[in-house]
Amino acid sequence: MGPIIGMTPEKRAETPGAEKVAGLSQIYKMGSLPEAVDAAKPKATLMDSGESADDELTNLNWLHESTNLLTNFSFGSEGLPVVSPLYDIEGDDVPSLGPSCYQNPEKKSATSKPPYSFSLLIYMAIEHSPNKCLPVKEIYSWILDRFPYFATAPTGWKNSVRHNLSLNKCFQKVERSHGKVNGKGSLWCVDPEYKPNLMQALKKQPFPSALTSPESGSLSPHYLSSVLKQNQVQTLKGMCKISILNHKNSDKKLGLKIGFLFIKQLCLLWKNWKIKTLTKKKPKPFILLLTFYIIALVLFMLYT
DNA sequence: GCTCGAATAAACAATT
DNA sequence: TAATTGTTTATTCGAG
Ligand SMILES: [Mg+2]
Numbered sequence: 001m002g003p004i005i006g007m008t009p010e011k012r013a014e015t016p017g018a019e020k021v022a023g024l025s026q027i028y029k030m031g032s033l034p035e036a037v038d039a040a041k042p043k044a045t046l047m048d049s050g051e052s053a054d055d056e057l058t059n060l061n062w063l064h065e066s067t068n069l070l071t072n073f074s075f076g077s078e079g080l081p082v083v084s085p086l087y088d089i090e091g092d093d094v095p096s097l098g099p100s101c102y103q104n105p106e107k108k109s110a111t112s113k114p115p116y117s118f119s120l121l122i123y124m125a126i127e128h129s130p131n132k133c134l135p136v137k138e139i140y141s142w143i144l145d146r147f148p149y150f151a152t153a154p155t156g157w158k159n160s161v162r163h164n165l166s167l168n169k170c171f172q173k174v175e176r177s178h179g180k181v182n183g184k185g186s187l188w189c190v191d192p193e194y195k196p197n198l199m200q201a202l203k204k205q206p207f208p209s210a211l212t213s214p215e216s217g218s219l220s221p222h223y224l225s226s227v228l229k230q231n232q233v234q235t236l237k238g239m240c241k242i243s244i245l246n247h248k249n250s251d252k253k254l255g256l257k258i259g260f261l262f263i264k265q266l267c268l269l270w271k272n273w274k275i276k277t278l279t280k281k282k283p284k285p286f287i288l289l290l291t292f293y294i295i296a297l298v299l300f301m302l303y304t
Numbered sequence: 305g306c307t308c309g310a311a312t313a314a315a316c317a318a319t320t
Numbered sequence: 321t322a323a324t325t326g327t328t329t330a331t332t333c334g335a336g
Contacts, residue, residue, distance in 0.1 A: 166327055185325045
């Protein structure tokens with residue numbers, strides 16, 4: 001998709017605009033916004049993962065049919081956020097989730113850089129605020145709360161946040177109301193015109209939520225695409241290794257099943273337009289991966 | 305090697 | 321006055 005910073009509405013994703021958020025146009029008519037409430041600290045709730053029809057094509061539950069299946073086979077999930085914000089921003093009917101649901105500070109992710117651009121971090125912060133508007137200071141706080149990385153990150157990230165707010169057309173500055181004692185600066189909102197872009201960008205993040213992690217459920221095509229691109233060699237090796245190990249353990253059926261399901265999964269994904277879109281620029285990795293695996297499978301079957 | 309988007313740094317003005 | 325906020329320009333970096 002197009003750039004987040006400076007993106008034009010024409011370039012935005014075709015996400016059907018179901019937004020019910022008060023549009024900036026309305027806000028501007030009002031002239032000002034009510035004072036932003038303190039950074040959202042609603043109760044943390046777990047969302048139902050609610051599989052869509054699309055998941056049928058992307059579901060990798062079969063990978064968990066055997067508990068020892070993945071032991072020799074890494075998906076390279078280092079530094080992944082424990083929970084993706086995607087699933088609690090998506091859909092306006094969904095109430096905001098609690099502050100601690102994004103990253104587990106005890107995990108390695110606390111010290112690794114979050115896999116989100118500043119635009120997306122800001123977007124998430126604003127979307128989780130009660131009024132969908134935050135002063136810059138509370139944007140800092142939200143980011144700090146969810147991503148402890150920034151507590152020890154090199155100074156400058158706040159500068160980057162302000163830079164992004166200012167430069168990025170997705171974010172609009174709105175004057176505070178004159179009622180109470182105002183804080184410094186303005187409130188920042190997401191321009192609804194650009195919200196689909198941000199939502200799309202968030203969906204395209206190749207990092208799955210805990211609800212859809214390899215341990216617990218289906219994967220998004222974006223994530224799978226990313227994983228396959230990043231780990232195709234390891235994946236291939238892992239698959240072959242598992243197949244052979246299971247074969248040697250006299251579990252030939254499982255070994256073959258893994259192979260066939262893997263191919264089936266790839267074919268389904270290939271048929272899916274999403275994966276075509278994702279790979280039309282560089283289809284080679286998928287073709288090569290598929291070819292390699294078919295060869296490996298044939299050799300494996302010959303060996304048996 | 306080129307382009308583009310994002311990150312980063314920094315200068316500077318305005319505001320509180 | 322100092323700190324914060326907001327704007328702008330320049331540079332670097334990585335992916336495609
Ligand atoms: Mg802006």
